[in-house]
Amino acid sequence: MQAVLALEDGTLYYGRAFGAGGENWGEVVFNTGMTGYEGVLTDPSYCGQIVVMTYPLVGNYGINSEDFESRGSFVRGFVVREVCDRPSNWKAAGTLAEFLANEGVIGLAGVDTRALTRRLRTKGTMRGIISTKTSDPETLIEKARSCPDFSAQDFIPTVATKEIVRYDGGDPVVALIDLGAKQNIVRCLQRRGCTVVVFPPDSLPADILALDPAGVVISNGPGDPVRAVSAIAAVRELAGKKPLFGICLGHQVLALALGARTYKLKFGHRGSNHPVKDLATGKVYISSHNHGFSVAEESLGPAGLVITHRSLNDGTVEGFRHRELPVMAVQYHPEAGPGPHDSEYLFDEFLELIGREGN
Numbered sequence: 001m002q003a004v005l006a007l008e009d010g011t012l013y014y015g016r017a018f019g020a021g022g023e024n025w026g027e028v029v030f031n032t033g034m035t036g037y038e039g040v041l042t043d044p045s046y047c048g049q050i051v052v053m054t055y056p057l058v059g060n061y062g063i064n065s066e067d068f069e070s071r072g073s074f075v076r077g078f079v080v081r082e083v084c085d086r087p088s089n090w091k092a093a094g095t096l097a098e099f100l101a102n103e104g105v106i107g108l109a110g111v112d113t114r115a116l117t118r119r120l121r122t123k124g125t126m127r128g129i130i131s132t133k134t135s136d137p138e139t140l141i142e143k144a145r146s147c148p149d150f151s152a153q154d155f156i157p158t159v160a161t162k163e164i165v166r167y168d169g170g171d172p173v174v175a176l177i178d179l180g181a182k183q184n185i186v187r188c189l190q191r192r193g194c195t196v197v198v199f200p201p202d203s204l205p206a207d208i209l210a211l212d213p214a215g216v217v218i219s220n221g222p223g224d225p226v227r228a229v230s231a232i233a234a235v236r237e238l239a240g241k242k243p244l245f246g247i248c249l250g251h252q253v254l255a256l257a258l259g260a261r262t263y264k265l266k267f268g269h270r271g272s273n274h275p276v277k278d279l280a281t282g283k284v285y286i287s288s289h290n291h292g293f294s295v296a297e298e299s300l301g302p303a304g305l306v307i308t309h310r311s312l313n314d315g316t317v318e319g320f321r322h323r324e325l326p327v328m329a330v331q332y333h334p335e336a337g338p339g340p341h342d343s344e345y346l347f348d349e350f351l352e353l354i355g356r357e358g359n
């Protein structure tokens with residue numbers, strides 16, 4: 001079966017359909033990871049987006065639920081150069097096509113994803129429609145042009161928990177504000193002995209403080225950070241009361257809560273191979289990224305924040321700390337999943353921050 005991706009600039013990319021059939025729309029973004037498609041597909045931060053993989057062969061180690069980052073896939077479409085139909089891996093429980101079919105995600109294979117990526121890099125992220133109904137491409141282009149603006153949509157309620165979930169471990173007890181959290185954040189904290197209590201995104205500060213956690217982590221998540229209104233308000237109140245660690249959307253929410261600004265990047269950072277410099281040590285880490293927004297560097301100082309990490313690809317802010325308060329944040333993914341594990345040391349730094357606060 002044929003499928004097509006229509007972009008709002010009028011470009012069409014035809015290929016072979018795999019996974020689910022039908023039609024869906026979203027913001028078209030590219031990911032430069034050479035592996036890790038299971039983590040990408042189940043990362044709730046991709047909610048509302050059609051993901052294009054630049055690596056030319058995807059699906060070769062199949063799918064297994066142990067590597068999932070959430071309960072399913074929230075992507076609106078998945079575009080690859082070549083899909084592997086016969087995976088080979090001891091953990092594989094199924095194929096990529098089967099997984100996408102089960103999740104209702106339309107796959108499109110046979111596209112020159114590098115050419116598509118160059119277009120997105122030149123023109124910036126665009127809205128698009130992925131469809132297995134290919135007979136009327138002009139209508140698809142029109143539909144792509146009339147999709148709602150990405151920043152006008154609230155994705156967090158679709159992906160985040162509605163109830164408090166407790167993962168028992170030892171001490172300390174850490175609260176995790178779930179804006180669409182990747183499961184590996186929980187795993188990384190549990191591996192360090194923590195009990196993790198996951199809170200819904202609209203939890204009140206008083207609910208979180210009632211637990212008396214030693215620290216609070218604000219998770220990754222989808223969409224424009226300025227829409228995370230209740231989390232921003234909650235975090236503003238928690239700052240100074242508990243040590244805080246923001247990851248990705250959590251980093252942006254912390255910045256906004258403390259008075260800094262965010263803006264949309266032209267095409268974002270998505271992949272497992274992004275160099276970031278830790279400015280305290282001068283060390284460069286290859287790290288896992290998935291963000292389309294960034295914190296404006298000039299807005300950090302007035303908010304009492306100091307840059308701690310910087311992207312070596314485009315120089316944007318990748319981490320900050322507060323000058324006085326126990327507050328740290330990174331724009332990228334110390335939990336990896338997928339991606340290199342080298343930045344897990346940031347969880348150790350968070351536990352040190354908790355320790356210093358005498359909890």
Ligand SMILES: NC(=O)CC[C@H](N)C(=O)O
Pocket residue numbers: 045219220221222223224225247248249250290291292293294
């Ligand atoms: N992974 C994330 O938390 C992404 C944060 C935000 N949705 C962005 O695109 O910038």
